[in-house]
Amino acid sequence: MTALNTDTRLNDRYAPPGTVDALLVDDDETWARTQRRVLERHYDAVSVSTTHTLQDALYALETGSPDCLICDYQLGDGTGLELLEAIRRDHPKLPFVLVTGQGDESVASAAIREHVTDYVRKDELASQPDLLATRVASVVEAYRTEQALERERRSKEALRRLVTASTTRQELGQGVCQHFVDEHRYAFAWIGVLNRNGAVVPFATAGDDSYLEAVLEPGTKPDDGAEPAVTSLACGDTVVESPIDPVGETPVSVDAESRIEDAKLGPDSSEEIDGDQSGAQWRHAALEHGIGSAMAVPIEHNGVHFGVLAVYNDEVSFDGQARELLSEYAETIGYAFQATEWRRALFSSAITPLEITVADEFSALVALSRKLTRTATIEVETVIPRNDDEVLYLASISGASANSLEDAGEAVVSVRSLEVYETGDPVRCGLIVETPVPETVLVEVGSRFRRTVVADGQMRIFASVQATEAVRPVIDRLEDAFADASVTAVWSDHSHPEDTDGGGLERLTDRQRQVLELALDAGYFERPRRHNTGELAAMLDISRATFTQHLRAAQSKVFEDLISE
Template identity: 30%
Template sequence: MSGDGPLEILLIEDNPGDARLIEEMLSGVEELNRRLGSDTSNGESPVVHHETRLEDGLAYLDSPDADVTLSTDGSDATLPAGPASEPESESVSKSASASESASASESASTAPINVVLLDLNLPDSAGLETLTAVLESDATAPVIVLTGLQDSDAGIEAISRGAQEYLVKDEVTSPMLVRTIAHAIKRHEQLIERERRREELEALNRLNRIGQEITRDAITTSSREALEQAVCDRLADDDAYRFVWIGDVTPGSPQVVPRAAAGVEDGYLDEITITDDDGEHGSGPTALAIETEEIQVVRNIERDSSYEPWRESAQERSFRSSAAIPILHDNVRYGILNVYSSRPHAFTEYEQTLLGRLGDVIGHAIAALERKDALLSDAVLELEFRVEGAIEPLVEATARESAEVSIEQFIRSGDRILAYGSAEGIAHEELGSAIDRTDDLEEFRVLTPGRNEYDFELTKTGDIELFETVASRGGRVKSARIDDGTFRLVIELSQQSETARVIETVESVCPGANYAAQRTVNRSSPSIPSPGLLETKLTDRQYEALETAYLSGFFEWPRTSTGEEVAERLDISPATFTQHLRAAEEKFFDSVFSATEATEDGE
C-alpha cells in the first residue's frame, strides 16, 4: 500500500445494506495497516468507492489511474518503470460518498485501486461471467468475490479463473474481511513479481538470441541496407513484437523516413507522418528519441495523449504499445528502431535496457560496415569544405599570392594529431611563427632543407572531435590546403556513406566549415615496382644486399639469417650491409608511394 494515502477499495455491490455493512467493517485501520506492513497512512480509513452496476465498475477500473496496484513498500507493483505516459486529458472518477454530486465526481482525479470487492449477481450481470468481465478488463488489482450463495463449487471455479478469494457475505466478519484483503493484496503482489521475473527472463533469452543473430548478420551481410532489413526481420519474427521499422530524419527536412520494415505493416508507414520539429507530428516517441538519444516507450497507445496523431492508425493494426530505440555508435546516430507490441505495458524496464543495448550493437555493426566499405572500395567520395575563422594566423601568413601550405597526411597518435605536409613561397621561420600563434598547433619541425620550399611536421593538440567523428563514419580527414588566405579541408568517405548527414555533422563539430564540393575518385592501391625498375634505381651493391637479405630469410619472423650472417655472405661488414639495405629500402618505398601519388594526381 502506498504511503501517500489510504487504501483504495472498489466495491461493486447492488445491495445497499450489504454495501453499508462492508464499509462499516473496514472503518478500522490499525489491523489492516499492520497486516500490510504500512504505518504511513496517518490513521486514515480505507476509501471505499461504491458502484452498483458492473458497467459502472468497469468504467471506473478503465480510468487511466485506476489500473495501478501499489505495493506495500510504496513501489509500482504492476507497471514497468520507464518514461511515463501522459494520461488522458480528463478522467471521470467516483466519489467515496454516494451523497457527493455527479459534477464533483467528474472533476475529481481517479485514485489507484488496490483491491476489488465484487458481488457476482448484479443488475446487469450474474454469476461467474461477472468475475470474467472484471478480470478481462485492463484492471490489475486483485479481486475478492462476494456472494450470498453457499456454493463451494462456484468458489473453487472463481479462484481457478483468477479471483484471490471467495467469501459468502452472511459469514463475513470484520476480522475475516481485513485478513482476506491483506492476504489478497500480498498474494497478488507476489504473483506480479513472479510474472515480472518470468517476463524478464524471457526477454533476456529472446533479445540475447536476437542479438546473436544480428551479430552474425553483421558479419555475413555486405551492405547497411541488408543489415537493417535483417534486424527488422529478426525482431518481427518474434511473437512478442507485431511490427518493426528503422528510419531517420532526412537531411534538410524534419520528416522521418523509413528505410526498412517487417511485420504487420498494412500500409501504416504510408498513412502516418513523423517529424522531429515542434509541429503536431513531432511530439511522439520517435522525435523524443532523436532529441534525447535515449529509448522512449509508450506503454499504452490508447491512452497516451502524445500519440494522438497516430493512434487511430495504430489501433487499426492492434499496436498497443511501442518503443523507439536510437541506433548509436561513438555519439553518432545511425537511425531510430521502432518496435510495436500488441500488448499494453509490453516493454518492461529490463526489456528497455536490453533493447537499448541492441541499438548500440546495430550502431556498431553499421559503423563497421561503413569502415569496411571505405577500406575495400577503390572508388571513394571526397568532400571539400572551406573553413572560416580557424587557424587564422596561419591563414593570414599565406594571404600573399605565392604562399601555399599543404598537409598531405594526418596520423592520430593518442589524443593528438601528427600532420605531415609541404610549404612553398613562405620562409620556414615565418611559417613557424604563424604556427606558434595558432591555438592547438605546436612542435613545428622542418624535415627537408630549403628556405622557401620544404617538407615539415607539426602536431595538433586539444580538440580532435572532427577527426574522431569522421573516423566513426568510416572516413578520414585526408588533406588540408591553405593558400590565398583560404583554408580548405578534404574528407574521404566510402561511397555508401550518408553524405548529407556527414556534411551536417562536420559543419556541426567544426562551426566555421562550409560544404564546397564533392567528387568521386579512384583510390589505387600502392603499386609494386617491377624488378627492372628496381635495378635502374638501386646500385649493384644495394640490389645485391636487398636480394640476398630477402632470399636468405632476413625479413622472415623469426629470422632465418641475421644481419651479420648476410653481411658475411656478401663479404662486407655489418655496418656496410645495414647502410646498403637502408638505402635500398628507402628507394623501394619511394617507388611504391610515388607511383600511387602520381596515379592520384593524374586522375
C-alpha cells in the first residue's frame, strides 16, 4: 500500500503533460526489459520502445519521433557517445539521458561536450529504482516547455509581421487563418462576422473548408445552433469542444453556458430553441470531416465585437497554451481591426487631394514653429473646434524638448494653453489656440482636413475636396483669411476611391465625430491607454459623462455599418 502511494505521488509530481514516447537503447536485453517496466509503472502515459544497437537506434529515430532517448554507454556496435554525436547533428535539443555502469568521469566530460541532457550511473539505479523515471520526466518537461516558449515566440513574431504588413482587415484576417493552418497544423481556421442582416458569414478561411460548407447554411443566425464559432458569437465567450462528442455531452465553459441561454432565451422570448438537434448535426459533420476538437474565441477590443476566430483540430484536445495563444491573437486582431477601420473611415481620401502652404505669421502654429529651433517639426492630424473662439490641436513635435515647447507656447499670444502629454521625441501635446485657423477655414468651404505639417516657419496643410472644381473656392477663402496662403500642389489619387455612402460616419453628429477623432488620435484605443475619458473630456471642455455618451454612440454607429459590410 505504501509503494502504491509512493508511485502515485511520483506520477503526480514528475509526469510531464501528455503522453511520453521514450526510446531505450541498451545491448543488454534483460536490463532493457526491466527498465521499460519500471518506467511504464511510474508513468501511466509513457510508451517505451527498445532497441539494442546503435544502427537500430538511428533507424528508429528516422522513422519515429520519440520525446526522449535513454541510452547505455556500451553498445554492441558502438557507444552511447557515438550515438549522441550522430543525433546532435540533426536534433540539437532532443532529450538524451546517458546511462553507464563505468562511473568514469571522463565519460561524463565527453558526454557534456556533446551536449548530453542528463547522465545516470547504473549503480545508482540499484538503490534508487525510480531515479531514471524522475530524470526522464524532468528532461522531457523542460524540453516541452522550451519548445512551447519557442513556438510562442515564433507565433508572436508572426502576428506582429501580419499586423504591420497587412493594409486591410481582409488581408490581416486571411493571414491569421493561414498562419494557424500552416504553422500550428490546424485542419481548418476561419473568422466569422455578422452581415447586415445579422447572419453569420465567413470573413476569412484557411484549410479544408468543406466542414464549414456543411454546417453553415445561408442566413444562419448566432442563436440557430450550437456550432462553437456560432455559439461564441452569440454568447461573447470562448467556446471549447474537446473532444467532440457526437451525442453532445462535452461541456463548454460555465460562463459560456449561461450566456448561451441568455442569448437564446431573452426576456421577450416565448419559444424554446431546440439546440439538441442542431448540436448533434454539427458534431456529426465535424466527425465526418475528421475534426476531433474545436475552439472559438470572440474578436473584440474596448467593448466592440468584430466577430469570432475559430480553429479546428484533427486531434482531440487543446492544451492551455493553445487556448491562451488563440485568445491573444483574437485580442490583437480586434485592436488592429479597430485602428485600421477607424483610421480608414475618418481619414479616407477624396478624389482631389491638396497640399497648401501657409506662411502667415499670424497662424498660431507658424508663430510657434518660429519660436523653436529650425530642426523642429510640428505635425497635426486632429483639429477640433472647442468653442466659437478656440480650437484644439493634437500635435506631435519632433526636434524640440518639452521645456522649449512650453517656453515657445508662452511666447505666442494666440496660444491660450499648451499641455504636454508625452515627453521624448516626438513630444505629444494639446494646443488650444485662437481662431481663425486654416484648418477650420478649409472645412467651412467643404474640404476634408487630413494633416498639417509645420517646419522652418512654414505650414503645409494636406486636405481633399470632392472635385477639382472645388479647389478655386478653397484658394480664395484661404487668401482672404491668410494673406500668404497658396496652393503648392494639386494631384489626383485614384488608389483610394471616395466612399460614397460614408459608412457609419454619415450618421454621426458633429460632436460625436469630434469625440471619436480625439479618442483615436490621443491614444485612447491604444495599449497601454494613453489618456482616460476624463482627460479627453477636459480637452473639449465638456463633462466626462457627456464625452462617454458621445463616444459610445459613435462607436455603435460606425461599427454597426463596418461590421455589416
